[in-house]
Amino acid sequence: MNDASPALENLLTETRAFPPSPEFAAQANVTADEYDEAVADRLGFWADRARGLLTWQTPFTTVLDDSRAPRYDWFTDGRLNAAYNAVDRHVEAGNGDRVAILWEGEDGSERRITYAELAAEVARAANAIAGLGIQTGDRVAIYLPMIPEAIVAMLACARIGAPHSVVFGGFSADALHSRILDAQARLVITADGGFRRGAASPLKPAVDDALAKGGTDVEHVLVVRRTGGDVAWTEGRDVWWDDVVPHAPAEHEPVWVEAEHPLFILYTSGTTGKPKGIFHTTGGYLTQCAYTHSAVFDLKPETDVYWCTADIGWVTGHSYVAYGPLVNGATQVVYEGTPDSPHKGRWWEIIQKYGVTIFYTAPTAIRTCMKWGEEIPGGFDLSSLRVLGSVGEPINPEAWMWYRRVIGGDRCPVVDTWWQTETGAIMISPLPGVTATKPGSAQVPLPGISARILDDAGEPVGDGQGGYLAITEPWPAMLRGIWGDERRYAETYWSRFPGRYFAGDGAKYDDDGDIWLLGRVDDVMNVSGHRLSTTEIESALVAHPWVAEAAVVGASDETTGQAVVAFVILRGGDEITDLPTGEDGGEAIVQTLRGHVGQVIGPIAKPRSILVVTELPKTRSGKIMRRLLRDVAENRAVGDVTTLADGGVMDLIQQGLAKG
């Protein structure tokens, strides 16, 4: 990948850059000096952050122990407690009256929870969980909607040193069962249901079904009442949250664990069928969550209102809803529902209502909002915003520009944050008061993070060249392994480039040495010996005024190895007046778009076929499931659709294609 392909050259033509305003830079938490500080003494840099941002019950003296590499241990002889750091110490410091959580239910209900109230609730929940027999080291599965109890449950587990395994509420009973089994969880914390898209959606039945499959070590199910719907009840096993938590004492002595005590397990899909239980420990994880949350979002805990739209079922919800913001003493919005319920302006209405200053969301959401039209956010006062973040996938320059202009009023720095479930916290991102941001680029490893783009042979590539992203030095929030599978950990991440962490992402440097992420390496296509990035062709398609969203896959092709197949959703609304219609309209659209891609990237990138669809198959976290699109493109029976947010999408696509 070290020869500049047409794909790389196209992204290299993106030359817009937006330096921070002098006013922003002057007040920013972090200056460029921190890069130098970390280069001069990387371990000293992290040790300072760990001491400055966290409260330790026993101070550490060892910073990094690499004697068991690739298992790296941080701050090993220190002791601390995650819940104490997230909540109690803010109360002790006199900030108990500060609002921790501004919760907005989808149905319009509201709860404001101060740090003092949160401290009491977490202590009660910890006592209640301990009362159900959970001890330090036991695993607890959490299967909850986005309600305050989700965060309380995570912190209550952390308080007694019981690693939690949060399973996204949209996962099926099967998926929940396999995760409960793999982690040998002894307790499941769930709810009767949650509100999504205007309706109560039950959760407890999936827990019942999962446990009915047998083989688990679960003794109790703790059930939060949220929707008030009927639930089946297993006497002796099931316990209402309301029957135990409110009556438990509001004092609880946190369990002071070693820095390397496991904090949580979070399952993520890998290249094989079995999800990987990525596990994280306490001291290093919290250090990097807190540091990045402060540095990347420029958080001012006294004045900012922060909102990350991620569900706690994903790592973003762990690091940038549950842990990072609370450890930093932030005030944050937590919203239960979907962005279009009861209307497509719900998010912008929430920003206006609470005066949100820092907003963190995913490119797929931004593109969806683009599709709905800018009149919708235009109807709300978004002037409180001052920093915008993006995470989850490469953000195409058009979406980035739209985000900056329409949501950020051309005023807010946009930080494109690259990281993974495995990295635990943000790794590559602009710093809002330092970096001149570029649309579509995550740009620079944060202070204290060492990343390189390597070629096939593991040699670093130079500016203007592409290859594989690797992290070349251990970092505090790194995963400590795959739960119960040390070998898979070593093989997946450390065997491709020995001694360096293989991220699985393609990336390139531009001529300034800034990093552009190109998507997973399994999504990089090879067409007639030319490398093409799915991301880049999607970006080209989305840059066309007719296209709202695009997904590109490499379908195997006898002649060219792989061929580009694109699925596009066309833009609706009044803005588009020249869309071909009538009998040949479809063909005319396809030819125009092929020509457009040819023009933007080069003839090699022209999709072999472009299929116009009305929906794309997405996981509940919003990732496009290219695997399923590849099945369609290669005329195969469509594979496993259980992780789709909307299981009917693939039928729609296939019916549409059969007609066309």
Ligand code: WT7
């Ligand atoms: C993969 C990790 C990190 C929290 C959410 C996703 C892709 C993530 C970016 C970004 C380009 C990105 C990568 C990565 N990714 N953020 N800013 N630019 N790609 O966590 O499910 O573990 O997925 O998401 O491909 O490897 P995840």
